[in-house]
Amino acid sequence: MRLKLNGDISEFKEGLTVAELLKELSIEPRGVAVEVNMAIIKKHEYGRHVLKDGDSIEIVNFVGGG
Amino acid sequence: MDDKLIIKGIEFKSRLWVGTGKYKDFEETRRAIEASGTDVVTVAVRRVNIFDRKSENLLDYIDPKKYKILPNTAGCYTVEDALRYARLAREAGISDLIKLEVIGDEKTLFPDVCGLLRATEILAKEGFIVLPYTNDDPVMAQRLVDAGASAVMPLAAPIGSGLGIRNPYNIKIILEQAKVPVIVDAGVGTASDVAVAMELGCDAVLLNTAIAGAEDPIAMATAMKHAVIAGRLAYLAGRIPKKLYATASSPIEGML
Numbered sequence: 001m002r003l004k005l006n007g008d009i010s011e012f013k014e015g016l017t018v019a020e021l022l023k024e025l026s027i028e029p030r031g032v033a034v035e036v037n038m039a040i041i042k043k044h045e046y047g048r049h050v051l052k053d054g055d056s057i058e059i060v061n062f063v064g065g066g
Numbered sequence: 067m068d069d070k071l072i073i074k075g076i077e078f079k080s081r082l083w084v085g086t087g088k089y090k091d092f093e094e095t096r097r098a099i100e101a102s103g104t105d106v107v108t109v110a111v112r113r114v115n116i117f118d119r120k121s122e123n124l125l126d127y128i129d130p131k132k133y134k135i136l137p138n139t140a141g142c143y144t145v146e147d148a149l150r151y152a153r154l155a156r157e158a159g160i161s162d163l164i165k166l167e168v169i170g171d172e173k174t175l176f177p178d179v180c181g182l183l184r185a186t187e188i189l190a191k192e193g194f195i196v197l198p199y200t201n202d203d204p205v206m207a208q209r210l211v212d213a214g215a216s217a218v219m220p221l222a223a224p225i226g227s228g229l230g231i232r233n234p235y236n237i238k239i240i241l242e243q244a245k246v247p248v249i250v251d252a253g254v255g256t257a258s259d260v261a262v263a264m265e266l267g268c269d270a271v272l273l274n275t276a277i278a279g280a281e282d283p284i285a286m287a288t289a290m291k292h293a294v295i296a297g298r299l300a301y302l303a304g305r306i307p308k309k310l311y312a313t314a315s316s317p318i319e320g321m322l
Contacts, residue, residue, distance in 0.1 A: 006113045033157035065110025066085030066274030
């Protein structure tokens with residue numbers, strides 16, 4: 001399935017959960033926030049939120065800023 | 067002396083708050099922040115670098131157990147964007163603190179105060195501890211407090227300009243009226259600017275470029291630390307009134 005991930009389209013296997021996606025990308029859930037189609041996914045939902053073809057996902061973290 | 071800054075039950079040890087942008091690298095960020103003596107650092111919310119997973123994380127250098135992390139909504143020009151970034155920040159972080167920015171103009175980075183007011187009201191209702199970056203406008207400061215702001219953060223001058231406090235009289239009026247802490251945010255250039263803000267009676271100063279952009283950021287961070295302490299003490303000590311003419315310090319009595 002195709003996912004739009006931080007603005008870029010990539011191919012992923014069907015039925016991936018948010019937790020599995022983060023693992024595949026080697027991203028620690030601590031210190032990040034995940035949005036799927038503009039809705040924030042709470043950390044405790046990562047394991048059961050299944051991604052669908054065409055989903056738009058944003059993964060953000062903290063960077064230097066004033 | 068018991069002189070602590072408390073906002074919504076959160077106790078801040080330092081009255082100098084420091085940004086983490088524009089440093090050469092994370093190591094310099096870490097050293098400057100340590101030298102500043104702060105316990106509050108601001109951060110921005112941005113996309114994770116998906117493809118370069120070896121790139122280091124800011125929070126590996128700034129321990130959230132040691133420092134309070136204050137996320138901002140920098141770069142947001144609409145209420146919707148500011149709300150989105152604030153909510154993401156809360157999810158990524160560990161607290162309800164948000165330094166709220168709704169920018170109105172690219173060149174000056176002055177706030178869009180209409181948008182700021184609306185965003186403040188919405189986020190305060192959602193339980194955020196909203197610290198809005200605003201103009202040095204006493205009326206707007208009052209409106210923000212009425213809308214639920216937990217502190218107000220008037221600018222000294224445009225972000226990154228280093229011009230220092232352009233309108234100390236407005237800051238003084240804001241201080242007189244405010245029922246919440248007042249934190250001067252943005253525009254200070256050097257230690258004396260910070261001291262002026264603290265001598266006026268501000269509760270804290272938030273700065274970034276003045277340290278990060280200095281030739282020696284670590285030395286400037288140390289200077290800022292002392293300036294905040296000096297300014298605060300001078301404020302608490304109560305300065306002498308300004309007079310036009312001299313008053314001799316040595317007695318006339320006993321002169322030959």
